[in-house]
Amino acid sequence: MSVFVLRRLVTLLATLVGASLIIFLVLDALPGNAAQMLMGADASPDAVRALTIKLGLDQPLTVRYLQWIKGMAVGDLGNSYVYGTPVAGLIAERLVLTIPLAIMSMLITVTLALAAGIYTAANHNKLGDVGVMSLTQVGIALPNFWFAILLILLFSVKLQWLSAGGFAGWDDGIWPGVKSLLLPAISLAVVQAAILARVTRSAVLEVLREDFVRTARAKGLGKREVLWSHVLRNAMIPVMTVMGLQFANLLAGTIVIENVFYLPGLGRLIFQSIANRDLIVVRNCVMLLAAMVVIVNFVVDVLYAFIDPRIKVHDL
Amino acid sequence: MGNPANAPLIDVDNLGVRLNTSRGPAQAVRGISFSLKRGETLGLVGESGCGKSVTALALMGLLPDNAVLGGSVRLDGRQLIKLSDADYCKLRGNRISMIFQEPMTALNPMHTIGQQVAEPLRRHKNYSAGQARTEAIALLDRVGLPDAAKRVDAYPHQFSGGQRQRVTIAMALACEPDLLIADEPTTALDVTIQGQILDLIADLVEERGMSMILISHDLGVIAENVERMMVMYGGTVVESGPTDEVFRRMGHPYTQGLFRARPRFGARKGTRLKTITGTVPELADLPSGCTFADRCPLVVDGCRAALPPVVEVGHGHGVRCIRTDVSMADRVGAVSA
Amino acid sequence: MSDPLTAAVGLPTTSVPSRPATGFWRRALRHRSFVLGAALVCLVIGSALLSLVWTPWPAYEIDIASKLKPPSFSHWLGTDSFGRDIVSLLLVGARSTILVGIIAVGIGLTSGVCFGLLAAARKGWTEELIMRMSDFTFAFPAVLSAIMLAAVVGPGMLTSITAIGIFQIPIFVRVTRGSANAIWAREFVLAARASGKGGFRITIEHVLPNILSILIVQATIQFALAILAEAALSYLGLGTQPPQPSWGRMLNDAQTLLFQSPMLAVYPGAAIAVAVLGLNLLGDGLRDLLDPRLARER
Numbered sequence: 001m002s003v004f005v006l007r008r009l010v011t012l013l014a015t016l017v018g019a020s021l022i023i024f025l026v027l028d029a030l031p032g033n034a035a036q037m038l039m040g041a042d043a044s045p046d047a048v049r050a051l052t053i054k055l056g057l058d059q060p061l062t063v064r065y066l067q068w069i070k071g072m073a074v075g076d077l078g079n080s081y082v083y084g085t086p087v088a089g090l091i092a093e094r095l096v097l098t099i100p101l102a103i104m105s106m107l108i109t110v111t112l113a114l115a116a117g118i119y120t121a122a123n124h125n126k127l128g129d130v131g132v133m134s135l136t137q138v139g140i141a142l143p144n145f146w147f148a149i150l151l152i153l154l155f156s157v158k159l160q161w162l163s164a165g166g167f168a169g170w171d172d173g174i175w176p177g178v179k180s181l182l183l184p185a186i187s188l189a190v191v192q193a194a195i196l197a198r199v200t201r202s203a204v205l206e207v208l209r210e211d212f213v214r215t216a217r218a219k220g221l222g223k224r225e226v227l228w229s230h231v232l233r234n235a236m237i238p239v240m241t242v243m244g245l246q247f248a249n250l251l252a253g254t255i256v257i258e259n260v261f262y263l264p265g266l267g268r269l270i271f272q273s274i275a276n277r278d279l280i281v282v283r284n285c286v287m288l289l290a291a292m293v294v295i296v297n298f299v300v301d302v303l304y305a306f307i308d309p310r311i312k313v314h315d316l
Numbered sequence: 317m318g319n320p321a322n323a324p325l326i327d328v329d330n331l332g333v334r335l336n337t338s339r340g341p342a343q344a345v346r347g348i349s350f351s352l353k354r355g356e357t358l359g360l361v362g363e364s365g366c367g368k369s370v371t372a373l374a375l376m377g378l379l380p381d382n383a384v385l386g387g388s389v390r391l392d393g394r395q396l397i398k399l400s401d402a403d404y405c406k407l408r409g410n411r412i413s414m415i416f417q418e419p420m421t422a423l424n425p426m427h428t429i430g431q432q433v434a435e436p437l438r439r440h441k442n443y444s445a446g447q448a449r450t451e452a453i454a455l456l457d458r459v460g461l462p463d464a465a466k467r468v469d470a471y472p473h474q475f476s477g478g479q480r481q482r483v484t485i486a487m488a489l490a491c492e493p494d495l496l497i498a499d500e501p502t503t504a505l506d507v508t509i510q511g512q513i514l515d516l517i518a519d520l521v522e523e524r525g526m527s528m529i530l531i532s533h534d535l536g537v538i539a540e541n542v543e544r545m546m547v548m549y550g551g552t553v554v555e556s557g558p559t560d561e562v563f564r565r566m567g568h569p570y571t572q573g574l575f576r577a578r579p580r581f582g583a584r585k586g587t588r589l590k591t592i593t594g595t596v597p598e599l600a601d602l603p604s605g606c607t608f609a610d611r612c613p614l615v616v617d618g619c620r621a622a623l624p625p626v627v628e629v630g631h632g633h634g635v636r637c638i639r640t641d642v643s644m645a646d647r648v649g650a651v652s653a
Numbered sequence: 654m655s656d657p658l659t660a661a662v663g664l665p666t667t668s669v670p671s672r673p674a675t676g677f678w679r680r681a682l683r684h685r686s687f688v689l690g691a692a693l694v695c696l697v698i699g700s701a702l703l704s705l706v707w708t709p710w711p712a713y714e715i716d717i718a719s720k721l722k723p724p725s726f727s728h729w730l731g732t733d734s735f736g737r738d739i740v741s742l743l744l745v746g747a748r749s750t751i752l753v754g755i756i757a758v759g760i761g762l763t764s765g766v767c768f769g770l771l772a773a774a775r776k777g778w779t780e781e782l783i784m785r786m787s788d789f790t791f792a793f794p795a796v797l798s799a800i801m802l803a804a805v806v807g808p809g810m811l812t813s814i815t816a817i818g819i820f821q822i823p824i825f826v827r828v829t830r831g832s833a834n835a836i837w838a839r840e841f842v843l844a845a846r847a848s849g850k851g852g853f854r855i856t857i858e859h860v861l862p863n864i865l866s867i868l869i870v871q872a873t874i875q876f877a878l879a880i881l882a883e884a885a886l887s888y889l890g891l892g893t894q895p896p897q898p899s900w901g902r903m904l905n906d907a908q909t910l911l912f913q914s915p916m917l918a919v920y921p922g923a924a925i926a927v928a929v930l931g932l933n934l935l936g937d938g939l940r941d942l943l944d945p946r947l948a949r950e951r
Contacts, residue, residue: 015789022793026801141877141930143884143901146922149908153915164911211421217378218416219436219487220409222402233426245791252794256885260908271889274804282804286797293791309471310425 005302012298019290020072024065027283038081038277055081072287082278090269090281091288097167098254098265101181101188105250108189109196110243116193117200117239122227124205133201139194144253148187148260155183165262184261188253192246199242203235210234236307244300248293324351325392325494325527326375332386333367333374333551344370345551346623347387350544352527354494359542359559360531361574367551368531372497375529376414377404391495409436413488415517417500419480423472429456429483430468436490455486459516478509485517492524499531514541535578539563544632547571550607552623557633567627567635569643570608606637614639680942687938693931697924701747710738712745713896723914730920733903734910739917742898743924749899750928753814753883753892754876760818762872765825770860772826773833774852784830787823795820795882796889803891813892817882821875828871832864866943870936877932884925900925 035051036043052058056067071077077087116136120129156164162183168176207213208231216226255267262268266285273281333345345367352358360368373379375389377396389396391411396404408414416422423432433455434448443451449468456464459482472480481501488496498517502510518541521528530542538545539559546556547568555568566572573592592611605620606612612619618638626634629644637643681687704712715735722732730739768787772780799816806812836842837860845855886892887901895902900921907917 014785018789019793023801027805137933138926138930141926141933143881143888143922143925143929145885145888146904146918146925149904149911149918149922153911153918157911157915211416211418212424214378215416215422215484215487216424216435218376218408218414220405220407220439221435222405230424230427234424248791248794252796255796255800256889259889270800274800277804279804282800286801289797290793293794308426310473 002305004305008298008301012294015294016291019294020069020287021065023283023286023290024068027279027286028061028064068283072284077284078280080273080278080281082273082276082281087281087284091266091285094264094266094269096170097181097263098258098267100177101184101254101258101263101265102247102250104178104181104185105188105192105253106243106247108185109192109246109250112189112193113196113200114239116197118204118227118232120197120201121204121208122223124208133198136194136197139191140198142191144187144191145256145260147190148184148257151183151187152260165260167263167265181263184257184263187260188250188257192250192253196239196242196246200235200239203238204231207231207234233307237304240300240303240307244297247296251289251292322353323393324390325354325356327351327390327393328375328388329390330387331371331374331389333370333379334384334386335370335380336382336384341384343551344383345374348546348553349387350546350553350556352495352529354527355525356544357521357528357530357542359538359545360529360548361533361535361538361545362548363533363574366548368533368548369499370551371548372414372499372529372531375497376408376412377401378408406440409488409493410440410491411493412495412497413491413493414497414499415481415484415488415501418504419477419484420504422484423480425472428469428471429475432472433468433483433487433490436487440491451490452486455490456483459483459486459489459520460512461486477505478513481505481509481513482516485513485520489520489524492526494526496521496526496528497531498528500533501530502537503533510537517541535575547574552607552636554608554636555634557630561630561633565630565633565644567629567633567640567644568608568637569612569614569639572643573611573613614642677942681938684938684942686934687942690931690934690936690938693927694935697747697928697931698751700744701751704741704744704748708738708741708744710741712737712741712898724916731914731916733906733917737898739920742903743900743920746898746900746903746921746924747928749810749893749897750880750883750925753810753817754879756814757817757879757883758821758872758876760814761821761825761875762868765822766829766868768822769826769829770833770856772830773837773860774856780830783826787826790819790823793820796885799886799891808891808894810893810897813883813886816886817879820882821879824875825868825871828867829864832867833860836860836863866939870940870943873932873936873939877929877936880925880928880932 035048035055035057039048039051056064059067068078075088077091079085080087080090083090116132120132123129152164155162163180166180168180170177204227208227213226213230216230217223221229254265255270257263258265258267259271266289270282270285273279273285328351329349331345331348332343335342335344348371350358360371362368370379374383374385375396377399379385385397387397391407396407399407423429430449430452433452434443434445437443437448437451438445453464453468456468461467461479461482467474472483475483485501496517501517502513505513514537517528517530520526528542530538532538542559544557545559545562546553547562547570548554549570555562555566555571562571566575570592577592605622606615606624609615609619616639624636624638626636627638627640629635629640709729715737716732717735720732720734724731730743732738733742768783772783795817798819799813802812802816833856842855842859845859850858883892883899884901884904887899888905890902890905893899893902903921904918907914907921910917
């Protein structure tokens with residue numbers, strides 16, 4: 001294992017521990033007892049106390065925190081206060097929707113952004129560049145949930161091609177599931193793509209000004225070849241950084257978008273759990289989302305080393 | 317192409333380059349003419365901003381899109397001005413190659429040096445990956461990169477500046493071009509390395525019978541490496557001729573100033589370095605007459621009226637000055653200095 | 654949700670004439686994105702101010718009899734499902750949008766700038782600690798913190814303001830520290846240190862004034878992000894609560910009526926987009942105008 005990866009791994013673990021502490025403290029230690037919240041303000045004190053003991057909420061904070069961490073390590077996240085079923089199962093059920101949704105919208109984002117970014121950089125200051133860049137300026141200003149509503153208006157209300165919400169599941173094959181996630185994925189992707197396209201454009205433009213581009217041209221490579229074989233790989237570093245950061249927004253975005261399309265995903269679960277005061281579910285879901293964000297950014301950091309030979313992977 | 321042996325390889329006639337800058341159009345190069353036969357070497361000398369590099373890039377067809385070219389550049393009789401980029405790509409790196417000033421940034425940090433040296437071979441000679449790699453190792457070996465076979469897969473950041481410049485030389489020579497343009501190939505290197513690199517280039521040029529255009533701001537480099545030279549100032553050639561002849565009888569006040577301004581080995585302590593007063597004019601607002609008029613010690617009203625014509629002062633030795641009678645009477649030059 | 658990186662990538666839609674400064678306003682009026690952005694922002698602020706003294710109809714008045722009216726002379730954009738006038742709701746909604754934005758950016762700006770300046774002035778482990786903390790806050794987008802807060806203290810304007818404010822802090826920390834470090838490396842700071850001035854005085858007298866323009870630009874762009882976040886939270890029901898009108902909430906109401914009155918879902922979203930677009934363009938324009946160095950590099 002290289003020093004580089006090891007150092008990033010230590011930071012990753014520290015961040016995860018910090019995140020778990022904050023989540024735990026905010027959700028469990030702030031005023032208001034979970035049992036009281038569940039039963040409402042006018043529940044009898046005895047009943048509240050009984051529930052408190054039943055849920056293990058009478059234990060000291062540190063013990064409960066360590067129990068949670070231990071549980072996460074072995075995959076036992078406890079039982080939902082409301083449904084009584086294991087939280088891990090509830091989450092797993094919902095991830096079947098949320099993970100494909102995130103992947104689909106990331107794919108759409110990257111495809112749109114790279115295409116637009118490279119096109120505009122290659123046609124710097126020409127009409128196409130100005131046009132596409134103005135579009136991205138508008139794209140950045142769109143709230144993604146409004147864009148989702150507009151898509152519904154167009155494709156479901158007017159054209160009636162796709163349903164306005166709900167999830168078909170994966171039981172009847174891949175296509176019905178993908179179809180029901182198409183509009184949500186597009187509405188998540190378009191706004192992100194507008195941002196990423198701008199990052200890509202300026203990264204490519206910056207690399208195009210480098211001396212080695214002129215060297216490559218002097219070797220007899222055409223503009224297009226230089227772009228593909230020399231420029232893109234160099235421009236990928238900033239683009240990937242932003243992609244990593246966008247993943248956080250994408251996950252946050254799924255919470256909103258799942259609500260727009262009534263999709264039974266992780267975001268919807270968090271949302272319902274807040275309404276139900278099911279704090280143990282909220283806590284684990286938020287932890288999962290935060291962990292995904294942190295891990296994706298860790299992966300991006302390690303990927304740098306594979307893209308850029310100047311970052312040494314094999315040193316010890 | 318059926319060219320007679322003594323026909324020029326490259327023939328430049330009245331080359332002009334206008335660049336559109338944010339401050340308006342600038343005539344970066346005016347009326348440059350020369351021709352080179354196979355195996356001949358030419359030096360371009362002048363301060364930075366005088367149009368040397370623009371001339372080189374114009375020959376390579378690598379000026380930015382907004383540059384407007386005039387005149388004619390012929391390679392083996394074929395007109396290169398207004399050649400399509402696709403056709404130019406077949407010449408670049410194949411028949412005309414270029415070595416750049418900054419070895420630190422001229423190589424792609426993401427590709428191995430082997431890939432970069434092999435690239436022109438793959439492109440112009442349709443070598444297979446294996447063939448190109450073998451040839452790349454041979455080339456790297458030839459330019460004096462130690463352990464070429466082992467280090468062919470290393471990345472540019474693992475080499476020193478001098479070694480990187482050897483790599484760019486190997487790259488430029490890969491397809492055995494007819495013409496090599498070296499744009500200040502040693503300026504960015506340590507003084508101790510400079511000589512080695514110049515010797516290497518000189519050896520290779522002779523060995524392969526290439527023509528070379530060497531660009532430098534350093535008169536010493538020019539004196540030792542090329543047969544003929546052109547002194548540029550403000551986008552025009554102010555003096556040109558066989559190197560020995562020019563150094564013996566410098567005709568233009570600018571050449572003389574450049575010569576006096578060079579630091580000298582063994583100069584007495586306390587001797588002040590001579591400088592040319594004033595600064596290089598902005599190409600965007602050049603004076604109408606002689607471009608050097610504002611800094612010239614011999615300036616008279618006539619200098620500002622119009623661009624002076626070229627005066628033949630010796631065999632193949634031309635000076636763009638109307639005051640050669642005075643400037644050359646002083647007999648300033650290497651001999652008298 | 655939108656991205657904190659908008660800031661890093663904003664590019665001008667027009668190129669600035671790179672002639673040296675001839676008065677800020679004269680250059681500003683020639684800068685297309687600045688003028689357009691400023692006009693849109695003024696439109697939104699103007700609407701909010703206007704709503705304080707006048708609205709076509711009382712924004713809170715429920716009139717079931719005239720619900721879901723199409724646009725007419727009395728109701729320019731029609732009415733919603735409670736018979737409230739859409740134009741009046743949009744005007745009053747601008748108020749909460751701006752209010753949440755100002756307070757949230759205020760929280761992010763003041764604490765972010767303090768931490769950033771401290772990190773740049775103290776260096777060493779203080780800087781390390783602050784930067785690690787801010788990296789880590791990045792893992793919690795505004796919606797996530799708002800959800801946690803809403804789970805504990807309940808939804809509301811205060812919840813959304815706090816969540817958005819916290820989410821703004823790390824961005825301001827990074828920008829402040831980055832630019833402050835650059836100032837600390839300059840000669841005039843060295844001179845000030847040599848003359849015996851302490852870190853606090855140098856920060857106030859030299860560093861802060863020099864990074865002010867960067868902070869103004871960043872605040873403009875963060876304001877846009879705050880508006881997007883507020884809209885999303887109100888849409889989810891975690892932000893501004895009814896009957897207080899807000900654009901996000903209006904979209905939520907409209908979504909249930911998509912088949913009956915689709916236009917109800919168009920107006921509030923367009924209002925959000927106009928506000929955000931205006932702020933982004935204004936930010937880009939300010940960046941070019943306040944920092945000519947950056948403008949010329951492009």
